[in-house]
Amino acid sequence: MADPKAIQFLEGIYSRVDKQVRDIVQSMLPNVTIAAQDDGTVVANDHRIVNFQGPGVTVTDDDYRRRVNVFIPGAPVASSTSAFVSAAGAEQTYNNGSSATGPAGWQTLAYNHSGTGWTASIANGGAGMPTPPSGAAYVANTNSAQAVDARHLFFRSFTLPAGASTSATLQLVGDDFAEFVWVNNTLVHSGSSAESTVLVTINVPSSVLIAGAANALAIQVCNGPGGFPSSSFMRLSYRLDVAGGTTGTDSRYQLLSEKNQANGYAGLDAGTRVPTAQLGSGTANSTTYLRGDQTWAAGGSGMTDPMTTAGDIIIRDGSNVTTRLGIGSSNQVLTVSSGVPAWAAAAGGSAFDGVRYTSNAGQSMTNNAFTIINFGTSVYDTNSRVTTGSSWHYTVGSGTSYVRVSAFAGLVSGSWSGAGASTQLGVFKNGSEITRLGAAFAEAVTSGNSNMSAGGSTVLNVANGDTIDIRMFQNCGAARNLDADHKTVWCAIEKVG
DSSP states (O other), X not given: OOOHHHHHHHHHHHHHHHHHHXXXXXXXXXXXXXXXXXXXXXXXXXXXXXXXOSTTOEEEEEGGGTEEEEEOOOSOEEEEEEEEEOOTTTSEEEEOTTOSSOSTTTTSTTSOTTSTTEEEOEEOOOTTSOOOSTTOOOEESOSSOEETTOEEEEEEEEEOOSSEEXXXXXXXXXXXXXXXXXXXXXXXXXXXXXGTTOOEEEEEOGXXXXXXXXXXXXXXXXXXXXXXOSEEOOEEEEEEEEEEEEEOOOTTOOOGGGBTSTTSBOOOXXXXXXXXXXXXXXXXXXXXXXXXXXXXXXXXXXXXXOOOSTTOEEEEOTTSOEEEEOOOOTTEEEEEETTEEEEEETTOSOSSOEEEEEOOSOOEEOBTEEEEOOOOEEEEETTOOEEOSTTOEEEOOTTOOEEEEEEEEEBOSEEOSSTTOEEEEEEEETTEEEEEEEEXXXXXXXXXXXXXXXXXXXXXXXXXXXEEEEEEXXXXXXXXXXXXXXXXXXXXXXXXX
């Protein structure tokens, strides 16, 4: 059996050695303190390891910045891609001669790229060059051959959408080669003659890009060192693709930074209501109202209601003043009198719309021509449609599509010039002949007296405002008068549809 005192002695030695080893290890470790915080409570961490849990958590080693990145998803990210390609006029260019150093600060947005010596890029056909990157074109400062070691500077500003840039790739072909490439004044590529007229792909660090703002791309093209041809053309083509992400619209997430901000959400007041200040500009109180343009505005005095009786209506009177038009009497209709609404009897017009006119004036009819007959005596004219006189005509009223035209006219007895002479009645609408109502022709004799007459009836298709007149044609050899008898010179026109 082991001696208890021996066991106690050995345990004491073990305890002292363990403490010494822990002290030595502790002294070798860096002086780092790690703590974890969860909803406001700091949790001591003696293990020097922080473990992130939950769906979507990712951890990546960022050796370039000597750190570890932990991505904890919040609002979802919507991906986006922006492409910027070389094109005539899209860049500002500068002939820097043989100097390898351009004007101070030319790679930055702050520099004046429209100053002396700077011109817009011009198109270059790229003869003998590789196919440019997709969508890009060859551009140049000049299309003239340049000396060995000549340098041309190309500057382009471009704007990225808001969010975060995740990656960027620049493809370019330089002739002879792209000596230096800067993005936002950060050198991202140094070229050499080995890249002469070769498509070069450059991975641009996303950290040098500025999302939601203007960025600068600067490229210095060299015409080759000694040993290249004595002179040659200089040109450039490129395509910059930038991938990024912007905050999505998943309703499960809301950022605190969006509260009470443009395109964000409104915080509620103590009464769990949206503050009136968030609804519109201006002062919100018991005397103002919210307009459609999101402005709080004072209410107007409004219009005083002038109506007093059931059936009253509001009108503008002859002085253009808002007033009351009292209800009319039974069977009255609303019409217009002197330019303002008024009540009037419903008679308005006759149920029958027609006219009948005669003439006993013995009007002279011109030889070998149509003459308007002036039916000067009204038998009836229910709606005052006829205008009498030398330009006698009937005017079609509204709502009329068809009228029946009937007429008869006879000439006094007299001699005729020969066989084939005639008298005819024609119906004219708006000055143009529409149809003939009837005709009478002389017998096949060379002379003799006869009274000729013509008449008939027809239906015309008409429209509101059309005019209708009736004309006689006769060619007896001289002017001849109409019968002076209302029974043989008359017309009738009536609405039939």
